Amino acid sequence: MQFASQILSNVEIARDYWRIRLTAPREFAAATPGQFVMVRIGGGLDPLLRRPLAVFDLGTDETGGVAQVWFEMLYKVVGKGTAMLSTMRAGSAVDILGPLGTGFDMGGDDEEKLLVGGGIGLAPLYLLATELVRRKSPVHLFAGGRTRDDLLCLTDFERLSVKCHCATEDGSYGAKGFVTVALNRHLDALAGKATLYACGPDGMLHALAKIAAERKLPCQVSLEGYMACGVGACLGCVATGKNHSPQTPDYRCVCTEGPVFEASELQWGA
């Protein structure tokens, strides 16, 4: 659905990272973890294309007997569109298309849910954690970043009683090094079953796909590549599927078939 939304708040939570809350129509409350929206930023021709952002959180406020659905997004300022978004204040109007895409599969309740987020990759994992906790699954978050500022909204995850394991490359918070080290340590001690859910830089997702394959664990990854239309029309966001070869092309459309894929369904290169 396409709708005119109003910004309720837009706050810088760490250097270059922002958290924005917007109004939404009642039907938006059906959005599921891993889905995203396409945001039209500004009313002019530049930027022309909408920008995809994950749904971070979702709720309904009751004021004066009137229910108002809201949703939040976490975004990192990396270029023109996100820089413009960061200048917009409460009360401004934003045109939204969504919720879009195929989100995370919740899987069974008899297993640990291991969420792995790198930097802004934590964005789609919070709504997922909320839903998994509601289903009474044991949830662990492995949060990685270059430095402390890249570990976003940890107190929000902790408030859900998610056990957070942190790693930074510069050692400014948590263990020093990649988040996969902490994850591997946890997996070595794991007695029962587990599913991995991940979002973050390509290198991290690639490493996780390898870990999951070696340990024979299901692993769902949310991809954040370039995307132009968000509805499967432009085919600008395809990922390479596991059966791809020059003779038999196998491309998966990230915006409609994804952005969440089972890691073993994709081709990860060497």
Ligand SMILES: Cc1cc2nc3c(=O)[nH]c(=O)nc-3n(C[C@H](O)[C@H](O)[C@H](O)COP(=O)(O)OP(=O)(O)OC[C@H]3O[C@@H](n4cnc5c(N)ncnc54)[C@H](O)[C@@H]3O)c2cc1C
């Ligand atoms: C399904 C999906 C969900 C996403 N969710 C989030 C989210 O919740 N929070 C968030 O901050 N970002 C998210 N992204 C990425 C976000 O869409 C881009 O960062 C944003 O479109 C950049 O717009 P811009 O105009 O600021 O940057 P541009 O001016 O378009 O680009 C600036 C720089 O960033 C690089 N860049 C732009 N887009 C991407 C990208 N997708 N991947 C890698 N590099 C890129 C460009 O090469 C360029 O160097 C998501 C992407 C997808 C596909």
